[in-house]
Amino acid sequence: MDLTYSPAERAFQTDVRDFLAENLPPALSQKVNARRELTKDDMERWHAILNARGWLAGPWPKAFGGQGWGPIEQHIFEEECCLAGAPRIVPFGLKMLGPVLMKFGTPEQQATYLPRILDGTDWWCQGYSEPGAGSDLASLKTRAERDGDDYVINGQKTWTTLGQHANRIFCLVRTKADGKPQEGISFVLVDLDTPGIEMRPIRLIEGGHEVNEVFFTDVRVPVTNRVGAENEGWTIAKFLLGHERTNIAGVGFSVQALEQVKQLAGKVMRGGQPLIQNTLFAARLARIEAELEAMKITNLRMLARAAQGDRLGAEPSMLKIKGTEIRQAINDLARRALGPAAAPFPSEDLDGNLPIAPEGHAYDAASYFNNRKISIYGGSNEIQRNILAKGMMQR
Structure with a gap:
């Protein structure tokens, strides 16, 4: 199984990077990288930029207004967006309902709702x-x-x-x-x-x-x-949740967040040296990085299989488990790096009695608490383990 990108896929990756460099508003990427809450206007602005390029619903078939991207192109696009600090595409219409309507909806439902998802009429x-x-x-x-x-x-x-x-x-x-x-x-x-x-x-x-x-x-x-x-409806529910769980893995989010932790640990001083040189902290960082690399390879293997038309079955549950656990571990590592400055308040709310987090990290504690949810929604990780066990028993 070839886990490297083809020349066409590398060219697509370059196109995505160039597009993001030219079209992603700096104010939006700064807000995303600082983990600040996005407004409705922020999200709609980014959706409109992508829709103008035809990339808002890239995986959709061309007949419905998409680009017909395969799993590899979709992965490249999402990873590059994460690394650039682009807002996440709101998934409910585009990645959940859209595919449901294409597979199960009537022609009238498709004609009514799909264009309204793309142009932002319906949220x-x-x-x-x-x-x-x-x-x-x-x-x-x-x-x-x-x-x-x-x-x-x-x-x-x-x-x-x-x-x-x-x-x-x-x-x-x-x-x-x-x-x-x-x-x-x-x-x-x-x-x-x-x-x-x-x-x-x-x-x-x-x-x-x-x-x-x-x-x-x-x-x-x-x-x-x-x-x-x-x-x-249960058949539709399972179909939709398969799309949701794959997206929850968030490989790109983890790559970007881990890089931010590395940069933070290189600036924070503990015991007269940068925290990244602390043996215990460096070991924790190395373990997460190794698990992330393993998940990236596993993700590429599954993408390669999906591109060949293989049915993945319960494998998305494995990505959901590992992906959410890694993201939570990165959040925890950032909190450890901040120490007392990880008090769960943004720096502008402090009255001077607590340490202020370094620039770009004032909302790290809020992200830590908020991301406790990701191993629960979309079917808790305990449920995902049951799905994997059942899948193994049926082989």
């Missing part, structure tokens, strides 16, 4: 998790009862990421109560302006507003907004 959020149904998603209780040409939805969704910016939500709802839990779920598209919907913010431990809870009270949604057949 989608995900209505999967509930207070009693997270990793055990099949336990969801939100009901959708048929009433003529409508579904009437009642229930609650939680941890709805960036829902405060969204105008639409795709939801898993229960349309049948008897039988196996997975057999009574449907996938529906909901306009958030529909009467009966209330969205409330959830404040995170570092004070940020990234997630929300959504309440549905007698919300009427046309049956034509259902994607796929009634009671067959």
